[in-house]
Amino acid sequence: MNLKRIHHIDYVVRDLSRAIEQYRKIFNVPLENRERLESRGIELARFRLGETWIILVQPVRDNSPVKRFLDEHGEGFFHIAYEVSDVEGVASDLKARGIKLMPDSPRRGVEGWKLVDIAMEETLGVMTQLVESS
């Protein structure tokens, strides 16, 4: 696998509008985009910082995985995503080496990003995604 960069860092928040205001107040970074991803039950706001996206994520559905995470852990760091050039190939390679992925093969995120999550016990307790963003 060849990691290219940190593609994005997600923060989970309770109230996206309030969080956007707070993030901008502290860091003075312009908001790039705000969108809903119905398939995941989330609304998200993206800020660009160098080669990385900072993404604030609010669950908008009670049964979304993000809502369960928020209820359990509260607001804060959610996950880190590393960019790779061939996520299908990397996923196959990791599986062949006995490393657990969730789900078993890549899914689609915003803007057609192809994502796969590595099980947390493999990644030092940090929720981690691999992303191919074309």
Next chain:
Amino acid sequence: MNLKRIHHIDYVVRDLSRAIEQYRKIFNVPLENRERLESRGIELARFRLGETWIILVQPVRDNSPVKRFLDEHGEGFFHIAYEVSDVEGVASDLKARGIKLMPDSPRRGVEGWKLVDIAMEETLGVMTQLVESS
């Protein structure tokens, strides 16, 4: 304030040697540096990823703040650090706007980095540093 990039992401770990091995096994990134920072009671390992350092941090003293964090939260994400060009100026500006810093003025990290922490309640529950690395 002008954020330049994500300067580093810290992971807190129990056993640095084991964590280095695991990080390399999964991500296949070369280790850049391993060092001790006695003033903070930590040992750390740095990996370079694009414009950002990934830093694994193990407490090596029972009374270090990192040890307290590890005991309370377990292994995982520790903090995110954003690079700024003038950390003293940024710290003054934030204080003038009523934003709480810890400590009140920048301290030194590895390689002469000048660091200041922003109180977590200001940063959406994510431990956050500002860094000037010259």
